[in-house]
Amino acid sequence: MADQATETAKAKPKSVLGLAIFALVALLFVVGLVTDSPLEGLQIHPMDQFIVTPLFGGEHINFYTPTNVTLWMALSVLGIIALLVLGTRGRAIVPSRIQSIAELMYGFVYKMVEDVAGKDGLKYFPYIMTLFVFILFANFLGLLPMAFTTTSHIAVTALMAMAVFITVTIIGVVKNGFTFLELFWIKAAPLALRPLLALIEVISYFVRPVSHSIRLAGNMMAGHAVIKVFAGFAGVMGIGAIAPVLAITAVYALEILVSFIQAYVFAILTCVYLKDALHPAH
């Protein structure tokens, strides 16, 4: 008991320091959002942070133009390489801190695929791991001050969701052939209800990429817009804006949680769709 008490006493300054750093980052985020605005004065436009601009000037955007989206996507890929490739380079038996983070992440996704998609879904584990880690890094890097959240754009998430949809459909058709259609023909239901249920199942199947992509983009966009709206209050109130900064700190903490959960949900839904494709009969 006494041991515990001294431990908590020792841990206290550390946690206060962590909280201070956290508040500082949130404050920097606000400053970034306010100064980021290309408009003069304290007019706050919460959606301005999502404008795609070319990095090296100019107005016209072609598919090869380096924009802030490409920059932040490249940065998230570099972050993944730094964590997963360079971090596990030592291959130590007693892992270093970075190596154990990489191992934890790998084990987490591996177990998720195994639990949800089943043993034969493990063949597609690299794809799901790629999706999860990319979305996770894009979400977390988007939370840095003055960063650009690539996953807040429906164009980005729709591409990933369509890729998942097409891949899963092809896997289902190739693996099961004609029996893939049993996904829509529910044998457990009474015969009279089956055509109606089949219609609903077909609609819900083709709506999957829409909800899959807009869930991620909508969550990221809404969270960042909320932070910027509070930043607008802080900008109007000036130096004494304690309440908005506290509110932003709270929303920022929530956003960290949401960033992780949305990456997790995207990956786990991919696993669910994969399971449907591998075992279409209910």
Next chain:
Amino acid sequence: MEGDIVEMGKFIGAGMACTGMGGAAVGVGHVVGNYIAGALRNPSAAAGQTATMFIGIAFAEALGIFSFLVALLLMFAV
């Protein structure tokens, strides 16, 4: 006080479409609340069902997303 009646209709429609997201909020709350109620009765079985809870949240949320989509379409596409 400028703009036309179409603009006004867009904003009103987008605002009304967003009320549909309240239904998704009720659904998500129901899923998580029942998960926690079950987890408190049988804590040892709770860890295995976390993934199921998240899948349920995602499906409940999907229908709220459609109303959000309608709001987005009204604001930017119509």
